[in-house]
Amino acid sequence: MATTPIDPVTPLHPVVARVTEAVVERSRAGRTAYLRRLSAAQLEKGLRPARTDLGCSNLAHAVAACGGSDRAVMSGEAGVSLGIVTAYNDMLSAHAPYETYPQAIKETARGIGAVARVAGGVPAMCDGITQGRAGMELSLYSRDVIAMSTAIALSHDVFDGALMLGVCDKIVPGLVAGALAFGHLPTAFVPAGPMASGRSNAEKAETRKRYAAGEAGRDELLGSEVASYHSPGTCTFYGTANSNQLLMDVMGLHLPGAAFVHPDEPLRAALTAEATCRVAAIAASERPYGIGQVVDEKAVVNGVVALLATGGSTNHTMHLVSMAAAAGITLTWEDFDALSAVVPLVARIYPNGTADVNHFHAAGGTPYLVATLLDTGLLHEDVRTLAGEGLASYRRRPVLDDDGALRWEEPAESTDLTVLRPASAPFEPDGGLRVLRGSLGHAVVKTSSLSPDHRVVEAPVRVFTDQVGFLQAFSRRELDRDVVVVLREQGPSANGMPELHALTPSLQVLQKRGYAVALVTDGRMSGASGSIPAAIHVTPESVHEGPIARLRDGDVVRLDSLAGTLDVLLDPAELAAREPARRPSGEEVWGTGRELFGALRTAVGPADRGAHVFPGLVPTTVPQLEEIA
Incomplete structure (x- = not known):
């Protein structure tokens, strides 16, 4: 993708620097071991396509389902093979748009001499549907099931890069953890975007309170909810799903500004095509790099800062800890606390305000957020991203020219200061x-x-x-x-x-x-x-x-x-x-599939260490706040 010159970078805030140094030092052994594994995988593959290591019978099985030019590319020793891991189902509004993505990605890949195929699917469940019901007890565990499902999808070892299709609560953290197990692979996260704004969040919340007080009936409550959640796309409030999307932007796992473009906009299709091309280009380059090099200590700290600056989901006090652990990095709640003291709240999005993510996006969205946080020294600019070197390209927003060509341009000032403000004049002085x-x-x-x-x-x-x-x-x-x-x-x-x-x-x-x-x-x-x-x-x-x-x-x-x-x-x-x-x-846990998850209830770690079931990823110590203050 095209880049423009990078402006001088504001010096890093001293607390952000100290927290990062503490994370680096605390993670030294784990991160070193992780990078050693990545290096071994990269050296094993060299610059050859992964499939060239397969025996003839193995490769024949991998090629069997291919047709046309895909068969020729997969049978040869040139050309890039991309694996698609998808959370598509047509049960959930956020993931329904993914139905057409694999075919579009395959067509884009063929156009550049590459091959893309669906490597596997992962489950995607909705907390909004299971809320207050027995199925919700599987929700957190589904994150780690998704990580393992991603690993199974990529375990065929015929891929030179990967594209992750997922949006919501546990899906993105699970995909990140699974992809990091194959951290040598160039990987893009491909969002689907939010639904259009429906009934305002303030009206919805008021109806819920009236119902709880016995002042509104079920019909009124149901009508309000249906008017709020009304079409394909992510729910528009700023919960875990949209926090995921913002983090993927700021951590450099999306293309710049991709998070909140609507599913049906031509720009969304252009971004998906460009993500495909970008992963293929990295994989085919002389110096390929994988998601394991993108998700480093600085990227993780950037994620925490962005979450705090926007009042994002508290679920990420577990999910970010768990994702970091998958990259050999030990992140703690005390890191969140220390950063929160100096990171200002620059966005008001429901439930921290009345606006939804569409209003946030229209006001400047993640490009403006990145710009104002970089300008005040609250983000690391010197990181590697899907777009290339440096976070400065993420302060630019994607647009389509009149001829349909995709380009990125500098954002203007925030168009709505009641929703998105500069870090120099925030809503609150801390991250809340x-x-x-x-x-x-x-x-x-x-x-x-x-x-x-x-x-x-x-x-x-x-x-x-x-x-x-x-x-x-x-x-x-x-x-x-x-x-x-x-x-x-x-x-x-x-x-x-x-x-x-x-x-x-x-x-x-x-x-x-x-x-x-x-x-x-x-x-x-x-x-x-x-x-x-x-x-x-x-x-x-x-x-x-x-x-x-x-x-x-x-x-x-x-x-x-x-x-x-x-x-x-x-x-x-x-x-x-x-x-x-x-x-x-002797109390039994059964029904709605819960009896199948007994081993995970036994294996899961504590919330302050990521609440995941992978023992090798659990940090052995949790530092005190004074260690990083």
Whole structure:
């Protein structure tokens, strides 16, 4: 792809530099071992196509399904072979557009003398559909199933490059981890884009609160939801799916500015074709480089900075940790915390504002975001990306000329300062994410949507072990008081750490009634807690006898997002002497396929280490904040 001269780079912010240095030092052994494996794979292949190492019978099987020019290329010793890993299904709006992508990619590849084929598919499930239901207990585990499925797809070892087709919550992190296992392969992530804007997020949220308060019926609620989620494409709120897409832009795994172009725009098709050509060009070059060289310590820190600057999903306190581990890099929550203190909030996207991702994109989107963060020294510019050397090309936005040719141009200033602002004049001076430590363990809290008078809550607790119990108590108005709601047995080992979005409307109703309200849970919220202070991902989790398992109704808990503490106001000796709550022995987990995932419930690691099931990728130590401050 064409590039233009790079402007001088602003000196790196000292805290970003210190955090990066800490990540590099902490990761030295793991990253060295990972790069050694990549080098061995690259030396083994040299500049020859991967398929030339196959025996004749092996290659015959790989060629058997080919036709026409594809057969000739695959049978010869020249030409690039690209593997497509797709999360397509027509069940989900975000992945339905991928139905036509493989054929378009194949045609583009043929046009440049390459071959592209679908290497395999990966599952893609939707938290929006499974929310509050048993299927949600498979959601987090699906990320690691996707990583393994990606590895199976690429294990035929006939590919010189890869294209990953995936968008949503666990799909992209799983594809990244799987692709990093083949880190020597040039790899592009190919997005599908968001659906057009429907009913506004503010109206949708208001209807949900009215329904929770008994002021609206099911028909009104359903009508509101259908008007919000109405067509193919990613949901338009800024949850994990759209956080994924923003990260892929800023970490250099997309082409510049590709994240939020609509599925049906001609520009989307042009970007997909260009991604195909770009991967093929890297693979055929004299100095090919793979995704394992793109995802380095600087790229990971850039991802954290971009997430914080836009108020992105708290799920990435696990997903980014896990993706980094797949590249031999140890990222910690304390890195998020240290960066959050100096990274300003420059975007207001629902649930941290009323705008959706289409408004963000129209205001300047990721190109403007990259530009303003580079200009203030908050991003590493000296990184390798899919587009080439340096992040400066990612400050340019893709456009089509009148003749349909794709080019990139410098973005103008933000066109809507209520949605996207320069880092020199942000909405908030910090990134709105804090790490909490205290007598209840290790947790994170998203503060970007909290008003100042909700940032510290101290109140008696009411303990629950499922969402149903909480909702029943709420409907009986047993919670009409200052309260810290504790929902335990929701961690990775307990039940796969399902999203707990069903809590938010009711908690907001209690807050609206004038009560001091907070949530403490070993589960996750994806940043959807909104105005409610929520200590989430509490580690150690309840089923591992973490302190949260020893809480009883009436204990007083203090959640202080300003000081970064989470404590039960109880004598430590008394807390330690209590027997932890335990599930009834012999309790079976079955239904909706959950019985098939017992091994993953046993193997999964803690939330603060990525909550994944790959033991070799789990860091052995979690540093204290003072190590990087």
